[in-house]
Amino acid sequence: MLTVNQRSYRAPKQPTVVVCVDGCEPDYLAQAVATGHMPWLKRTLAEGTGIVADCVVPTFTNPNNLSIVTGAPPSVHGICGNYLYDTASGTEVMMNDPKWLRAPSLLAALADGGHQVAVVTAKDKLRRLLGHGMQGTCFSSEKADQATQQEHGITGVPELVGMPVPDVYSAALSEFVFAAGVQLMKKHRPDVMYLSTTDYVQHKHAPGTEGANAFYAMMDRYLGQLDALGCVIAVTADHGMNAKVGMDGQPDVIYLQDWFDRAIGPGKARVILPITDPYVVHHGALGSYATVYLPAGTPTAQFVSQLQHLRGMEVVLDREAAARRFELPPDRIGDLVCVSERFTVIGTSRERHDLSGLDAPLRSHGGISEQKVPLIVNRRIPGLDPQRRWRNFDAFDLALNHAQ
Amino acid sequence: MLTVNQRSYRAPKQPTVVVCVDGCEPDYLAQAVATGHMPWLKRTLAEGTGIVADCVVPTFTNPNNLSIVTGAPPSVHGICGNYLYDTASGTEVMMNDPKWLRAPSLLAALADGGHQVAVVTAKDKLRRLLGHGMQGTCFSSEKADQATQQEHGITGVPELVGMPVPDVYSAALSEFVFAAGVQLMKKHRPDVMYLSTTDYVQHKHAPGTEGANAFYAMMDRYLGQLDALGCVIAVTADHGMNAKVGMDGQPDVIYLQDWFDRAIGPGKARVILPITDPYVVHHGALGSYATVYLPAGTPTAQFVSQLQHLRGMEVVLDREAAARRFELPPDRIGDLVCVSERFTVIGTSRERHDLSGLDAPLRSHGGISEQKVPLIVNRRIPGLDPQRRWRNFDAFDLALNHAQ
Structure with a gap:
């Protein structure tokens, strides 16, 4: 044994x-x-x-x-x-x-x-x-x-x-x-x-x-x-793996860095997409999971509640709740964990995603739906x-x- | 106007x-x-x-x-x-x-x-x-x-x-x-x-x-x-509409009448599949939603909790909770409302579903996943x-x- x-x-x-x-x-x-x-x-x-x-x-x-x-x-x-x-x-x-x-x-x-x-x-x-x-x-x-x-x-x-x-x-x-x-x-x-x-x-x-x-x-x-x-x-x-497109056949994306840049100022929050790797041609680094690092001392409750109501968002949890629910190392997941729904992905800023390599309707993963x-x-x-x-x-x- | x-x-x-x-x-x-x-x-x-x-x-x-x-x-x-x-x-x-x-x-x-x-x-x-x-x-x-x-x-x-x-x-x-x-x-x-x-x-x-x-x-x-x-x-x-099959390609069915027959005796509960109509060849009357009528005076809480934990079940609600959540007429939905998950359907008794007309892997609807x-x-x-x-x-x- x-x-x-x-x-x-x-x-x-x-x-x-x-x-x-x-x-x-x-x-x-x-x-x-x-x-x-x-x-x-x-x-x-x-x-x-x-x-x-x-x-x-x-x-x-x-x-x-x-x-x-x-x-x-x-x-x-x-x-x-x-x-x-x-x-x-x-x-x-x-x-x-x-x-x-x-x-x-x-x-x-x-x-x-x-x-x-x-x-x-x-x-x-x-x-x-x-x-x-x-x-x-x-x-x-x-x-x-x-x-x-x-x-x-x-x-x-x-x-x-x-x-x-x-x-x-x-x-x-x-x-x-x-x-x-x-x-x-x-x-x-x-x-x-x-x-x-x-x-x-x-x-x-x-x-x-x-x-x-x-x-x-x-x-x-x-x-x-x-x-x-x-x-x-x-x-x-x-x-x-699921289709991640809107009815127009294009990726259905919540651009989360753009959202935070509007909400608290450019670059204040840092949105991380842990799907990112050197091989992103087939998914454009778009998946249904993101973590967010907020400026030190920022209360999270308000963001959890606002993000939770975004169309296409499945669940938003603070560090502790996410670590508990998904059995994750709390020191490596940022202040917020965001999971989008079956047909929706999360991006950083619109201009930072190169979708030109997508030669088929986006299919991806990362969320609870996968x-x-x-x-x-x-x-x-x-x-x-x-x-x-x-x-x-x-x-x-x-x-x-x-x-x- | x-x-x-x-x-x-x-x-x-x-x-x-x-x-x-x-x-x-x-x-x-x-x-x-x-x-x-x-x-x-x-x-x-x-x-x-x-x-x-x-x-x-x-x-x-x-x-x-x-x-x-x-x-x-x-x-x-x-x-x-x-x-x-x-x-x-x-x-x-x-x-x-x-x-x-x-x-x-x-x-x-x-x-x-x-x-x-x-x-x-x-x-x-x-x-x-x-x-x-x-x-x-x-x-x-x-x-x-x-x-x-x-x-x-x-x-x-x-x-x-x-x-x-x-x-x-x-x-x-x-x-x-x-x-x-x-x-x-x-x-x-x-x-x-x-x-x-x-x-x-x-x-x-x-x-x-x-x-x-x-x-x-x-x-x-x-x-x-x-x-x-x-x-x-x-x-x-x-x-x-979603695929409703297990990995073997066969319909993934919770036979709910059989479950109640085992739990409280044959025929005591009555499971209703509101998908049923005269045209069932293409889905075998299998959908992701069922209502259950229990013998008068039966407490529901225990069944809600047991059924909720069945593999493939998404949510089980008593009459009041179901009527509230789904905006349904409470007098027409029985004592329990059961909704199964994306890939699972609910049947009555195994022998009451004729699946011989299915000439393609089952796709159906009825649940929250549709x-x-x-x-x-x-x-x-x-x-x-x-x-x-x-x-x-x-x-x-x-x-x-x-x-x-």
């Missing part, structure tokens, strides 16, 4: 694969299964275990991937966005650096316990966080050809996978993750593998559409291969309580403690 | 058309506009007025159509479903009969005021309610060939429209409504016209799909023709407060009092 972040895990008896499908709103699976695109998943849901679980708010990639591999919410692991206002330095910084991590991962603990561990991510931004402190194989599709034995525990990845390194904006970037997973399992048979894709397809294609169904059919084939190799497989997601995610295991688990609140970060618990 | 149900309306100066697009989730328009299928609407949203409004819960056809034509919620007009448990007779009955109406319609008042009024509905079930007490033209696509001067104020409808009477389960049933509207406007030029379609297409096709875009492109062409005829046009909807609807006027209306809560039953107010 291993104990990590106050949760205990059994050692794997069979090769165990946890898959985080980026942006996998459960309806993607529903529509693909209903129309015959996912025969493996259809059988797995009938014979195994399928739960709709809650992910972590903010419903972004990094906080949720870290929750899955630590088995804990951001209040424990510290990663509450891709992007942070560092009050110590007074600058806005990426949270890619492992220095922001406050908890060890189960992956590192398993490797320390003598288990062979492999991690494949689509984008390189996640790799360093996921692989922090871990002995084993850890590389990204994005930089698969740059993997070295010393840093990534592997070389010659494109040759192993039999695919060229895909473009960072492509469905193939995720396919490479699955293909690599299957080849690693065939040739190295790791004890534990974590695969994490990118939501390029989900940002462009709605559930049930041709583009989405093709992606999920591809995923189904690879998962079927892993299953045939005898793996215990748990599939979950970092967050869902909190439902799949939690699927290819084993029947008797006695699961369907009424309790399951989380995506229960995936390793189900896979290691209940499925084998 | 006319006053109906305590709201005042100006007489129309230009021909005025209010359109209720059945099941028109705003995202249908967003995706169709974004992909070039609705050029008239794109221009209208840029040059006129576009609001996302709230319809009435239960988000069903009859309550909302009656709200639109009375300018009032169901607490005033009395129609709170398609289907009702008549406690007086101890039987379950359709609410199609005008005897259930508790308020006059604006349509009848306009006709009484000397204005020429025309009403076209897709299905005949709505016609009698909408035309109650009204002098003028009032017919359905479904029975267009049976219209008589005496009862419907018109004959020879298929000849006027130039289309055969469509099948009741078809997109053409709604197209016939628009085509009839255009021909009526060309040949009879009524002062006020109310057009109400059916959601056959929306029950089958998600926003942005080919089937949906084709429907909205068709609608856009007819609305453009009405606009070219000089009409003031207000477009709204009775309710939205409350957002378009409210669009082809005139710019200066000074509208975008922060107030607009309702679909403000459509005639906007069209008559603000748009001309």
